[in-house]
Amino acid sequence: MNARHNCLSISVEHRQLKEALLCLVGTTLLHRVVPKFNYDTNNLKNYSLGSIGYEEVTLESIDLTYARVNSPKLIDVVDQEVTKFVDSIKQLQSITSGELSYGSPFGTRQGTVTSIDDYPPLLTTKLTLEFFKKRRRPWPLSEDIFPWEVWSIALNVVKAERQEDFQRLREDVGEKLSEQVLKICQTVNQPRMYLPPVPQYSDLGLIFDCNFPDVQPYLFRLEYDSGKAPEFGLTDNFKKFFKESMHQF
Amino acid sequence: MADSAEKDPEYTLFCQYARNFSTRVIHSIVQARMGETVSHACVVTPNPRTWFSVEVDEIGETSAYLKSHVKQYPPFVKSLNIDFILYLPSGEVLPLETWSIAMGPPDKDDLGSYMQNQTYFALSQLLRSAIAASRVTPAYRYYVKDQSADNYVITYRVYSGEPDLTLLGQGSKSITLGEVNTKFGTIMLNLNYRTNMELNPIPYDNVYSQSVSCVNPAGEAHIMRRHSTMPVMGTRQDSCHKLSPTSPGVPQFSTSPGSQEFPFGSQESQGKLGRSPSSSVSSTTSAQTALKSSKSSPQASSSFPQRNSRRARLRNNSFPFASLLYDSQYSDDERLPKVDEDADLGNIGGLRHRSSPAGGNTKLRTSPSAPGFIDEVTENMSIKESKSSASLASSKRSIENVIEEKDETPEAETEVESEATIKSEKPEEAKDPGSEDDMESSDDSYVKVYSYSPSEDLGEDLTEFVKEVRIAPTDLGSFTNAQTSALKDQLNVFKERAVEFDTFIARLKDSDDVC
Numbered sequence: 126m127n128a129r130h131n132c133l134s135i136s137v138e139h140r141q142l143k144e145a146l147l148c149l150v151g152t153t154l155l156h157r158v159v160p161k162f163n164y165d166t167n168n169l170k171n172y173s174l175g176s177i178g179y180e181e182v183t184l185e186s187i188d189l190t191y192a193r194v195n196s197p198k199l200i201d202v203v204d205q206e207v208t209k210f211v212d213s214i215k216q217l218q219s220i221t222s223g224e225l226s227y228g229s230p231f232g233t234r235q236g237t238v239t240s241i242d243d244y245p246p247l248l249t250t251k252l253t254l255e256f257f258k259k260r261r262r263p264w265p266l267s268e269d270i271f272p273w274e275v276w277s278i279a280l281n282v283v284k285a286e287r288q289e290d291f292q293r294l295r296e297d298v299g300e301k302l303s304e305q306v307l308k309i310c311q312t313v314n315q316p317r318m319y320l321p322p323v324p325q326y327s328d329l330g331l332i333f334d335c336n337f338p339d340v341q342p343y344l345f346r347l348e349y350d351s352g353k354a355p356e357f358g359l360t361d362n363f364k365k366f367f368k369e370s371m372h373q374f
Numbered sequence: 375m376a377d378s379a380e381k382d383p384e385y386t387l388f389c390q391y392a393r394n395f396s397t398r399v400i401h402s403i404v405q406a407r408m409g410e411t412v413s414h415a416c417v418v419t420p421n422p423r424t425w426f427s428v429e430v431d432e433i434g435e436t437s438a439y440l441k442s443h444v445k446q447y448p449p450f451v452k453s454l455n456i457d458f459i460l461y462l463p464s465g466e467v468l469p470l471e472t473w474s475i476a477m478g479p480p481d482k483d484d485l486g487s488y489m490q491n492q493t494y495f496a497l498s499q500l501l502r503s504a505i506a507a508s509r510v511t512p513a514y515r516y517y518v519k520d521q522s523a524d525n526y527v528i529t530y531r532v533y534s535g536e537p538d539l540t541l542l543g544q545g546s547k548s549i550t551l552g553e554v555n556t557k558f559g560t561i562m563l564n565l566n567y568r569t570n571m572e573l574n575p576i577p578y579d580n581v582y583s584q585s586v587s588c589v590n591p592a593g594e595a596h597i598m599r600r601h602s603t604m605p606v607m608g609t610r611q612d613s614c615h616k617l618s619p620t621s622p623g624v625p626q627f628s629t630s631p632g633s634q635e636f637p638f639g640s641q642e643s644q645g646k647l648g649r650s651p652s653s654s655v656s657s658t659t660s661a662q663t664a665l666k667s668s669k670s671s672p673q674a675s676s677s678f679p680q681r682n683s684r685r686a687r688l689r690n691n692s693f694p695f696a697s698l699l700y701d702s703q704y705s706d707d708e709r710l711p712k713v714d715e716d717a718d719l720g721n722i723g724g725l726r727h728r729s730s731p732a733g734g735n736t737k738l739r740t741s742p743s744a745p746g747f748i749d750e751v752t753e754n755m756s757i758k759e760s761k762s763s764a765s766l767a768s769s770k771r772s773i774e775n776v777i778e779e780k781d782e783t784p785e786a787e788t789e790v791e792s793e794a795t796i797k798s799e800k801p802e803e804a805k806d807p808g809s810e811d812d813m814e815s816s817d818d819s820y821v822k823v824y825s826y827s828p829s830e831d832l833g834e835d836l837t838e839f840v841k842e843v844r845i846a847p848t849d850l851g852s853f854t855n856a857q858t859s860a861l862k863d864q865l866n867v868f869k870e871r872a873v874e875f876d877t878f879i880a881r882l883k884d885s886d887d888v889c
Binding site: 152155156159160161163173174175176177178179180181183188189190191192194195196299300302303306307309310311313314315316317338339340 | 411412413414415416417418419420421424427428429481496499500502503505506507509510511512514515549550551552553554555563565
């Protein structure tokens with residue numbers, strides 16, 4: 126079975142990266158969780174559902190509020206995964222620590238910045254949110270994993286030198302992020318969209334993640350290339366600047 | 375087809391789904407514009423009062439507004455619209471958004487049989503999308519958090535019919551958040567929002583005065599004047615309740631070998647969905663009753679419990695006829711006709727059509743609540759005061775401006791909710807001789823009030839008043855006349871105390887002089 130691919134793209138300032146990802150992942154998961162199943166003890170074929178609670182989250186670095194599933198454990202899991210991804214971008218850490226100054230002729234913005242698109246991307250990266258289901262195989266083989274929906278979040282990361290530029294970017298990124306949220310809403314509600322059927326009680330763990338006490342999201346994982354430097358691309362400007370900086374030292 | 379569909383129990387359930395979906399969408403997006411952070415915990419145990427497995431608060435004022443102004447929900451109307459309008463202190467408005475819950479034709483290629491489980495789940499998804507989308511629109515980002523009586527407030531209105539999207543200005547965007555296909559029709563949720571936020575506000579009357587003359591031939595409710603909008607007030611915690619519909623039991627789902635094709639159950643479980651064995655008959659009956667009565671008198675929705683109007687009034691900090699306090703804001707021609715003081719209050723509650731001066735075929739439509747409210751909010755009141763007065767205004771359903779319209783379409787539905795300001799068209803109908811007829815003045819400014827048995831048509835305030843009057847004791851101790859002899863003794867006591875009081879005042883003056 127082929128997985129359904131959905132693409133999201135956003136340009137953010139490096140200080141906004143984590144919150145932007147949390148917003149997109151949280152909004153997607155809001156549509157990909159089901160309430161906790163309550164099976165009839167007499168007949169495990171029958172079940173009833175609890176209900177999903179949501180909460181508003183106001184972002185600090187972006188002028189945006191989004192809604193996410195109010196499950197503390199799910200929030201922690203997502204936060205940990207996104208934090209790992211953000212931390213794995215080593216070059217980003219180098220930039221923020223000042224080792225590589227952005228104040229080069231290649232990246233300096235002159236004049237008033239009105240849009241994040243005016244910035245050349247410092248680096249590009251991608252985070253993948255994948256929903257999958259498992260299929261048991263005979264012992265000693267492990268379970269097969271079949272993705273059925275993949276959300277690719279393409280990120281262009283920039284850096285604003287001046288604080289006033291960053292303040293303008295808050296609103297601009299908020300607007301663009303809101304468009305992505307609306308895109309997610311439109312995508313998940315397309316008619317005749319495939320969703321894994323509810324299995325028997327014994328196979329519930331093959332479709333849903335039952336580790337959460339209050340909700341059951343579809344099995345999901347966040348992926349990026351963490352074996353080495355994460356999958357990212359350095360723009361030509363950045364490479365040129367890096368070389369010239371090295372020559373100076 | 376229509377007749378056979380109405381008899382189909384699946385269609386009845388579909389109508390319930392559509393109605394409850396509409397109300398929950400409205401509640402959730404109105405709450406999103408109140409400016410207060412919303413947080414609901416996930417609930418593990420099934421709750422029969424929660425529809426579509428999503429925790430949604432019930433806002434009292436919104437429920438009251440819907441109850442009084444929305445007579446029909448999808449699929450009985452083609453489109454139910456929610457407008458959000460920015461109201462400025464100067465009295466000008468800026469339409470921000472229009473949400474539409476629309477009914478489309480059934481998708482013949484989609485489902486051969488109606489899948490309740492799929493529909494239920496799909497509506498749950500769409501409701502979550504409404505919750506998510508309502509927080510990211512420009513109206514939310516720019517205006518929701520900074521509402522105040524000094525800056526602006528966001529008002530909303532709910533109506534059916536075709537929305538006027540030109541009010542959203544150039545560059546407005548329209549998106550379809552999603553649609554749910556069934557054999558009975560397609561439920562669509564559309565979002566239209568303004569992108570150009572340059573404040574070129576429009577005087578309210580210029581924007582909505584046109585809609586006054588645009589009468590919907592189908593007779594569906596639509597906006598009359600500015601009074602029909604409701605402010606999106608910040609919620610007090612005690613006035614925000616979890617939605618408590620009398621849904622037919624805890625939805626039961628089933629897994630079976632045949633369910634592999636369908637998420638959340640199989641064809642076998644369709645009959646069980648949403649119905650516990652004991653309530654299946656009653657739920658059908660109540661749904662049918664709701665459907666039948668939707669076109670007649672305004673009746674309590676089967677989705678909402680019958681609430682004590684007194685409790686609602688207390689919660690809203692309102693009292694009957696509270697809106698009369700605001701009548702002084704209006705000019706004479708906007709005021710309600712005078713009520714004669716000698717009118718027979720024991721038979722209060724008459725409702726009749728007022729004959730137009732020209733004697734034409736006049737249909738009466740009442741404009742909804744909050745006349746004058748917005749003026750008060752912007753001129754005199756903080757956002758907190760506006761919240762309490764909004765509750766007062768919302769309880770004023772029964773006393774509202776009556777707008778006469780000459781409706782050329784005979785089948786247009788008449789909506790009459792004015793309580794005591796209408797003259798009878800049929801003078802031959804029962805009146806006590808020598809009472810109301812004699813009170814009629816030549817300029818027709820007096821009011822005839824007739825007894826009216828179905829008190830549920832009178833509105834909550836008037837109904838409550840009628841009940842209280844009927845059950846009131848005949849002897850009221852606080853109003854008994856005092857004996858004259860006792861009166862004299864009381865006067866003597868007052869005179870004695872007056873001397874003491876004067877003495878005390880004199881002492882105070884002396885002490886002041888010394889200081």
